[in-house]
Amino acid sequence: MQKTYNDPLLKKLPLAYSYHKILLDQSGKPVDFVLLDINKSYEQIMGVAAENVIGKKASEIFTDLQNDAFDWIGFYGNVALTGISKEMTRYAQYDNQWYKVTAYSPAKYYFAVIFQNVTEDRRNLEEVKKQAKEINELSGDLEMIFNNTQEAMFLVSVEGEEFRYIRFNKSYEKHAGVNLEETKGKTPTEVLGKEVGELVLADYKRCVQKREKITYEQTLRTASGPRTWMTSLTPVMSDGVVKYLIGSRMDFTELKKARDENERLLHWLQTMFNAHSAIMLMIEPESGSIMDANPSACAYYGYSKDELLLMNNADINIALQENEATENLQTKQKGERYIAYKSRLKNGETRLVDAYICPITYADMTQNFAILFDSTDREKYKEQLRHEKELLEIMLDSIGDGVVGIDNNGYITEINKAAQEITGWKEDEVRNKPFMDVFQLRNEETGMPIEDPVERVLKSGNTIGIANHTVLMNKEGRNIPISGSAAPIKDENGRTYGVVIIFRDVSKEKEHLQQILYLSFHDTLTGLYNRRFMEEEMMRIDVPRQLPLTVIMGDVNGLKITNDVFGHETGDRLLKGTAEAFKEVCRREDIASRWGGDEFLMILPKTGFADAQKIVQRIRRNCSGKRVGELRLSVSLGFAVKLAEEEDLERIIQKAEEEMYHQKLMESKGLKNRIIKTLMATLYEKSAETKEHTERLWQHCLMLGKALHLPDAVMNKLHSLALLHDIGKAVIGRGILLKSEPLTDEDWTEIRRHPEIGYRIATNVPEMSNISELILSHHERWDGKGYPRGLKAEAIPLPCRILAVADAYDALTTERVYGKKALSHEEAISELKQNAGTQFDAVITDLFIKLIGSKKP
DSSP, X not given: OOSSOOOHHHHHOSSEEEEEEEEEOTTSOEEEEEEEEEOHHHHHHHTOOHXXXXXXXXXXXXXXXXXXXXXXXXXXXXXXXXXXXXXXXXXXXXXTEEEEEEEEOXXXXXXXXXXXXXXXXXXXXXXXXXXXXXXXXXXXXXXXXXXXXXXXXXXXXXXXXXXXXXXXXXXXXXXXXXXXXXXXXXXXXXXXXXXXXXXXXXXXXXXXXXXSOEEEEEEEEXXXXXXXXXXXXXXXXXXXXXXXXXXXXXXXXXXXXHHHHHHHHHHHHHHHHHHOSSEEXXXXXXXXXXXXXXXXXXXXXXXXXXXXXXXXXXXXXXXXXXXOOHHHHHHHHHHOSEEEEEEEOTTSOEEEEEEEEEEEEETTEEEEEEEEEEOHHHHHHHHHHHXXXXXXXXXXXXXXXXXXXXXXXXXXXXXXXXXXXXXXXOHHHHTTSBHHHHXXXXXXXXXXXXXXXXXXXXXXXXXXXXXXXXXXXOTTSOEEEEEEEEEEXXXXXXXXXXXXXXXXXXXXXXXXXXXXXXXXXXXXXXXXXXXXXXXXXXXXXXXXXXXXXXXXXXXXXXXXXXHHHHOHHXXXXXXXXXHHHHHHHOOTTOEEEEOSSSEEEEEETTOOHHHHHHHHHHHHHXXXXXXXXXXXXOEEEEEEEEOSTXXXXXXXXXXXXXXXXXXXXXXXXXXXXXXXXXXXXXXXXXXXXXXXXXXXXXXXHXXXXXXXXXOHHHHHHHHHHHHHTTGGGGGSOHHHHTOOSXXXXXXXXXXXXXXXXXXXXXXXXXXXXXXHHHHHHTTOOTTSOOSSSOOOXXXXXXXXXXHHHHHHHHHHTSOOTTSOOOOOXXXXXXXXXXXXTTTBOHHHHHHHHHHHHHTOO
């Protein structure tokens, strides 16, 4: 076989032509083919040149041949090996065209292919199919619409004067009672009979004559009785001639009945409108114009009907709120069924009316139909009731007690503010709830629920009191003690409408009572029992079974001097400390009390001598371990034991008191000396005063005393004054005594208190009492401008005048904390001279200068 298939016809064919040889593998399976010949059409379609492709394999020319979804090699190999021609149509993506491919084999292993472009034919075929589908769908839709519309539809053919039915829909068959198969091709008289048929035929002819759509109402007798139809006929023309009539009929029977009924009702309504005693108006919604008014409206407003028909609604009706505009009022009329008005009559009188408004539509026109009732008297009565209700609510809320109203079913109807505050519940939380669900009442002592007071009142019809020791659990779960009563609510005929419960919170009363009871039996300062309680308790405890009975009496040492020197606050702290010492040893059955001002009494049942001694020792140890500031607590104690029933408890208390006073006498002198030492140590520790200053001061005073030949008694006082004159400063605050910057006026006021404090200390210590007046006066001035009493000249005791000069010299020549530097001897002497006769006694000053001058440092 030649490599080319020489057929001149194929070469000139306008169709694409190609000639090939199939290539097989060793198993004889086609694996590729070689292009042997092509025509010009092939070159144009495939976009190739013959010299570039002839003799080459298809896989070399068509590189995507293996990726094509269609098995071209298998297709062509089958033709070349079997000699059976094949044909198919394929879409070419490279040029967006459809081709009919025809393959045949002129000899084994060879095949030729002709490509015919069938794109246009295929597209025409698709368009035809699409149109056929659309026509079928449209025909189906029209058929569905025709048969499923609610109107009865029919189609009549027109041939001259002859009319024949050719189509009905299902609705027509149903309402007319005919069957398409039985009536198709028949005339109206054949289907409906002569009488009815001629009437129908006349309408058909009229439509043909008018050559336009006609609509008419028609009543026909049917098997089910007379029926009224609304019929429309539409002519279908061809070449100017009516060929068909399309008819539609709607059963108008029920609608006609309804219309007739509406006409009848309208007549009745008009009659009622004119005859009714109620005030009736017809109002145009948009403008508010009065469209109609019945005689009752005319009589009420005082206008004739003609006058009212010329008026607007705003002329006779005023909004409840005086500032509300008429247009807002009209808007309300359109949207609301009930409105309250103020109505203005022709005579100028204003009346209240209730307007019930309903929109009515007739003949495509809507109007507001208003029925009005005069409510003036009712509103006055309502206002009176509202005022009385407000007054009642104000009264209820003004009552300090809680008030709760309950109906006959046990449900809460009212609760005033006091009850809300006591229970913690708001009115909207408890209204219409069972009383016992909200008011949980229990016995305070047992915790058990108490009987429902509402149920008791409803059963008995009588007022009952709420039992003592009743507690109410409030909203937070806290028990509140209450007191109150429950009473029936009855009318004048004795009919019960419910129960009213009045109660109050007695927590504060109980607390106040407990406080009174506590204060009546306790000492307010120490918290111990008081003398009144102890005297009553002694009568209870003074019985044989409590023997042996021990009484311990205690007295706070140094309380008076502490009060005088350090103030009553410090004294109170001593008393509290003593009370704590007694409490710490007090057993469960023991009773400790504050018997008097600084005395304490303790009774110990079933306690003998040995145990009593141990307890006394423990009290002493407790006291010695307590301090109030710089002071150590000291208490004198004595005790006595009642062993026999016949012994008088009063006498036992006296014995304990005697032993306590004996102990106090033993300790008193040493205590006061300790207080003095404590005060002096405190003074040296927190002020500029030192033992060296005191020693220098005494040496200066001794020098002056000897020069003045003072007697020994005066020298002794002068010595004590030099040592103790500033003892009152021990009570002044450390911050003032050690202040480095200049003292303020307030600081000096505090400093100037120390002579008086020292005076009080001295008067309480027998050993110091002889110098108390000297301590009080040691800051007086010769010119009377000193403090605290403003003594002048020789009214100032001599030892104080001596001390003033000596103390001033030592202060001037010593560095002070107040920021003043020490002066030299000469500067100090100059200062003394300047103040002689004003601050100091001039004689004493001159003598001191002479004496100290001879001993110049």
